[in-house]
Amino acid sequence: MADILHRVGVVALLDDVYRAIATTDGLAGWWTRDTTTEDGRLILQFGDVGGFDLTVKELDPSGTVRWVGRGRPAPDDAQISDWH
Template sequence: MTDILHRVGITAPQDAVLRALTTAEGLAGWWTEDTVGDGTPGGTLEFRFIPGGFDMKVLEAQADHVLWEVTGGPEEWVGTQVSWDLRTEGDFTIILFAHRGWREPVEFMYHCSTKWATFLMSLKSLLETGTGAPAPHDVQISDWH
């Protein structure tokens, strides 16, 4: 198994970061504008992009940890887990992000790693400036979007 891992510090309170990860409105502000669903444990979040999307079952949503399992989307994503570990360090909320359980490091994983990084920067921008860059306004890096 292979994982995508990122770390980012955001100058925003941890509870604001948590809201951006657990509410459809918060998620739509930085990942994709086409987001619906329930971000509480047991709920499902639906994220739509051009040309497809992902469905995530929310396994955990705590003050310092959010965990999703991918239940719908590209074959490479289904069964993987996305986690967000949060902690406060001074003025920063530190996010340790992981997209775990890739069967192998295929080229699509390389693409997704870069896209996750751009979306983490969108989350940072949303919380620090009030404006994120969710799809369809995100940085385009290839024909996979």
């Protein structure tokens, strides 16, 4: 799988950004409303199109969030995000 890298600048408090990307409610507020957790996984659905199953590998309120894919649609253990 090819690497896809995005760099996005955000003018916001670190605590606000962290909540937006590290919590179910935060992700549901900007990515997809159909965001749930189950057995330590994040499950993001996009209607009939499909979705992502992610395992949270690291949560650090000082500025790091890491997720890895859990098979759907990426191969198991594919690094999906590395937020700093």
